[in-house]
Amino acid sequence: MPEEGENKMSKPQIYVERTLAVIKPDAVHHADEIEDVITRYGFSVLQKRKVQLTPEQASEFYAEHFGKMFFPSLITYMSSGPVVALVLAKDQAISSWRELIGPTNSLIAKQTHPDCLRAKYGTDDQQNALHGSDSFTTAEKEIRFFFPDSIVEPIPIGEAAKSYLARTVNPTVLKGLTELCKKKPNDPITWLANWLLENNPNKPKVGGGNYKVEES
Ligand code: GDP
Ligand code: MG
Numbered sequence: 001m002p003e004e005g006e007n008k009m010s011k012p013q014i015y016v017e018r019t020l021a022v023i024k025p026d027a028v029h030h031a032d033e034i035e036d037v038i039t040r041y042g043f044s045v046l047q048k049r050k051v052q053l054t055p056e057q058a059s060e061f062y063a064e065h066f067g068k069m070f071f072p073s074l075i076t077y078m079s080s081g082p083v084v085a086l087v088l089a090k091d092q093a094i095s096s097w098r099e100l101i102g103p104t105n106s107l108i109a110k111q112t113h114p115d116c117l118r119a120k121y122g123t124d125d126q127q128n129a130l131h132g133s134d135s136f137t138t139a140e141k142e143i144r145f146f147f148p149d150s151i152v153e154p155i156p157i158g159e160a161a162k163s164y165l166a167r168t169v170n171p172t173v174l175k176g177l178t179e180l181c182k183k184k185p186n187d188p189i190t191w192l193a194n195w196l197l198e199n200n201p202n203k204p205k206v207g208g209g210n211y212k213v214e215e216s
Helices: 025-040 055-061 071-078 093-101 106-112 117-121 136-146 158-168 170-183 188-198
Strands: 018-023 044-051 083-089 130-132
Touching: 018 025, 018 093, 018 136, 025 044, 025 071, 025 083, 025 117, 055 071, 055 136, 083 093, 083 136, 093 117, 093 130, 093 136, 106 117, 117 130, 158 170, 170 188
Parallel strands: none
Antiparallel strands: 018 083, 018 130, 044 083
């Protein structure tokens, strides 16, 4: 979010949820097709890179599974060839992408969710073609793992959201609501929308025929 003192005329930021998608080694040859599906489902691809993970990097990425029976074969699989990592953005990107890829085990996915991507591109309980972050915290961490230089803007919540609104819109909206109560128009929403357009303090001051063209 913009810091105190930042230029008030700068472009307003829109915060959309982000998630990390990984096209795993077994599905990289379908990457173009999978990216088409990603955009068709309304995700924006903010960043993308193709990398081959070393076993150490794969172990770091999947550290939460260290010690499990399948951990060694998971690391071998994930470092067996290049992967494509993508930062996806959309409203509710994290849960939407998990829903689109489907259950972890591709064999189960084929039975229960035949249209999901793991059913289509995966093979078994391990080779399941795709990864998706499972929470907001994991998404931030995983995006930073693949894109360490990228700046992940925090979504303003709680006090930060309150202070952002207090600084940018509340004073104007309150004035508009006061006028609305005085006028009580038939269509209050449209009336308020028009009032806000008319009274937007950030609106350019030039225009409206109030200036003269100098004769040369
Ligand atoms: P995800 O979040 O749906 O990817 O599932 P998990 O975090 O539980 O597991 C991470 C990855 O480990 C999965 O995507 C699979 O590739 C693999 N994996 C998970 N469970 C198993 C299992 O029981 N056996 C094997 N061989 N691999 C598994
Ligand atoms: Mg997981």
